Amino acid sequence: MPEALKKLLWPLAALGVLLLFNTAMNPAFFSITISDGRLTGSLVDVLDRATPVILLALGMTLVIATAGVDLSVGAVMAMAGSLAAMLLVDMQAHLSAVIVLTLGVCALAGLWNGVLVSIVGIQPIVATLILMVAGRGIAQLMTDGQIIPIDSSPGFAFLGGGTFLGLPFTITLAVSAVVLTIVVIRFTALGLFIESVGGNETASRYAGLSVRGVRLSVYTFTGLCAGLAGLIYASDITAADANYAGLYLELDAILAVVLGGTSLMGGRFYLAGSVVGALIIQTLNTTILMTEINGASVPVEYNLVIKALVVFVVCLLQSETVKQMIMRRRAVHD
């Protein structure tokens, strides 16, 4: 079996267990109904809500594969929302111009991270921390610290709330982004270059790769992904909320990448794994919300602890050390 498929087994198994748990607790979990020409149900909901984290995880996977990390994606999401609100509401700009400009600015924000990491030589965690703080600050300045409603543009509302092919439009966006990324990465030599730089930077430079170019492009791409995620989020809530848009989502994105089997040390990466990782996280969120014990739902304050526990278990299952310990135990019993 190819290595990439083998790596996908554990995350898929974890996702499967979560889904089974949901059906056990709530037999209606898998049911999908049609209302207003749109499929609705928990599964559709999970896919819809997972879109921002899937987008963030795509970029994050590539950054992590170069042995870096990007903490600023949540803040860039907030920037995207605020900028779009400013352009749409205050300046009455055309929707396509708004999208292009916003994505462009977010890509530039990513490029800024790339410059700090690959040219200035700051450690990724510190370099992107700067934009994590500054980005949200800028977003708050753009909106004067207020929540700006965006209700004038039906086109904008379609991004996060529209229906396309009977499904939320976000799903089309997410699937296209994933497919496009995988195609570009794997059908060009970029994937090889990224894995090479993450696997051994010095050797990559000596082999004639542009280490700097590779780093600049992955951080820029991550900025772009965060921009799109920010637009979707703002469209979904039909407002720019600089305080809460994308808050802590960088952590979910990193978690999705790790759950998907990509090592934080860099090197080999698994885009499909990261997508499954993002789905695990969103399913978990939904699970906690929907699970009822003795007719009462789980109190909201348990959410984070339960989430941490499940993630902990999945990480344990993926750990080589734990796998070996289980194998050894089994060998002894045999």
Next chain:
Amino acid sequence: MPRVAEYELVELRGIVKTFPGVRALDGVDFTLRAGEVHALMGENGAGKSTLIKVLTGVYPRDGGTMTLDATEIHPRTPLDAQRLGIATVYQEVNLIPELTVAENLSIGREPRRLGLIDWGTVKRRGKEMMARLDLDLDVTLPVRSYSIALQQMVAIARAIDQEARVLVLDEPTSSLDAAECDQLFSVMYRLRDQGLGIVFVSHFLDQVYAVSDRLTVLRNGRLVGEFETSKLPRLELVSKMIGKDAEQVEAMDHAPKARPAGDHPVVAKATALSRRHAVSGVDLEVRGGEVLGLAGLLGSGRSETARLLFGIDTPDTGTIEINGQAVTTHNPRTAIRNRIAFTPEDRKDAGIIPDLSVRENIVLALQGRRGWLRRIPFHEQQALADQYIKALNIATPDADKPVGQLSGGNQQKVILGRWLAMQPRLLMLDEPTRGIDVGAKAEIEQLIAELCSEGMALLFISSELEEVARDSHRVIVLRDRKQVGELSGEDIRLDSIMSIIASGQEAAAHA
């Protein structure tokens, strides 16, 4: 020299160790006496490492007996083995560079007083431990402030503390220069005379002959034999290791040197090349169809010269011409575009991408030159990989195996394949034969001769002067970061190179 009465300290009989699909050790015997240096010889894959790992508790044995002082032992971890008195120092020094010598020597067994670390005792004990090796150094300085050789001594001192009876040295000399080796050897003699049994693993035949009393040869997981070093001719040893007869080895050693044809153009030329703390005033040119050797001791400026030519470092002054054109911006990418290739001496840190497959490692430089958009189609990648796996005789089950899992010699061949795939005009090899087995060494030397006869220019750097002498058409001798001599044709002999290096050292001493 007063020697402790020799007796059988460690006896391994019929040791068997299997891994899935491989019988790594197949009934191997090994006897270590107290007060001897015993060399363990064999090509990569012979079973040396596995035998050592069985001895030092890294692997449990699957069969056979192992006794220490006639008592059966079953070490289960390296720590376990150490408690029994079997100490090991590996190739890579395992010390914490930022901590002081004394702290490193006491890590994990800190003397305590009232629950706190007793720093006075730490220092005193550190001093005593180094004194056992007859070394007097400031134990309050951080380990990193000492040379690799001295760091290794510290590692040895740390290992043999606590009543060690056996000391295993795995490739201890691979990063030492000649003087440092002598220093290490005198420590080994001293410990031997204190009654320790020392197992010595090295790829350097000279060192094995200089330092060992007896040697055991393994091949393909089996015992070939145990010999007294002084009674085994070198050629015979090599033939036992590689399983070829002596005539073949003789032929290998004296392969006729193809003369460089005069009409090949100059590929690279350096004039008055200088860089602070690297080299000063290097003048060289290398033509197609010739091997230019760079000889000198460690730190003489050999690698530094190659790094300047490949554009890793920028010269402060001096010029580089490639194919007759002066080079202005110089970095590895432009060098590769000019079809210059370079295999660095630190294969692990600067050569291989360990997680990537053999195929990916081989196509890397070629793909890098084509750019990210024009990906080499998979079937072409596979064909390239298969071609070089075959041509260079790379031992790997398939092209998908991660390079990090191959042996050193095969990793080196993969890097060579990477460069050959882009058909370089100049191939610079920095220590291509370091740390690899005798068979692979011979193959690489043969490859150098073949490439050269096909018209490629080669720059060859090796610490083993015999290799430089044997394989080069011209040799530039470097000393203390300066170019001090050049030899060509019949003048290239080991003694002539050594006399240039040595005479300079005398001159320096008189100055």
